[in-house]
Amino acid sequence: MKAAVTVFPGSNCDRDMKIALERAGFDVAMVWHKDDQLPDVDLVAVPGGFSFGDYLRCGAIAAKAPICRALAAHAERGGYVLGVCNGFQVLTETGLLPGALLRNAGLKYICRTAPLVVAESQSVFTRGYGAGDEIALPIAHHDGNYFADDATLDALEGAGRVAFRYGANPNGSARDIAGILSENRRVLGMMPHPERAAETAHGNEDGARLFAHLTQVLADA
């Protein structure tokens, strides 16, 4: 299995993502934002951080980078995409996922482990969990307050596209949404960091199941 991790100026979870993917069995290539082509990969991961200093809006400038045109083409071909934290913001800014991430309702940057509920297990990313499973993953963001209009939220919920919900809403996200899937369920955007809970030394391996299952599914495909 092959994966690429996008790197923007200001990305800071790119290497953590690489390590988590490698431990799960992926060959990982790092791709620079100025590249306009992706290597032949199954999965593209868009990591956390502060791409372009969060200028204009979080993820807005990164979403217009050359690599994101290749990313959109990869998604259109049915490729898998995982966006975490700033990566989720980038995916909403590119339009690959609906909605937007606003400033946290409490205005504070929040860095802590958040209890989550797996809302949907029918996706390659979440099938390693059961629907309703309670897990915990680290969150670290200032702009994680998920917003979409009611019709979009109803459509997401109706189609089982809410992947994760917060157990205790930390940031004002609509309907406690922490992560959502694309229509073809191959693009996942989430604010919590599975790559920061992926090995024993992290003190929490709840995130490792996401990567492990992804590897398993792609190996069987």
Place this chain on the structure above:
Amino acid sequence: MKARVHVMLKTGVLDPQGEAVRHALGALGFEGVNGVRQGKVIELDLADGTKEPQIAQMCEKLLANTVIESYRIELL
């Protein structure tokens, strides 16, 4: 030529920063501030003859996220 783009969160989208400013104004003793909405002003220095639809494209594609924000173009 110059243009100024005003970007605001749409009505109905919670603006926690505006709310914080409203509270702070109240704490300073300013009464009757019923609401504060905070936005952005972006000034563009443009080649002469740039047409407003082109600026609108800039807003749609980058300067505003129309999922959450509205924009208004002011030609100077």
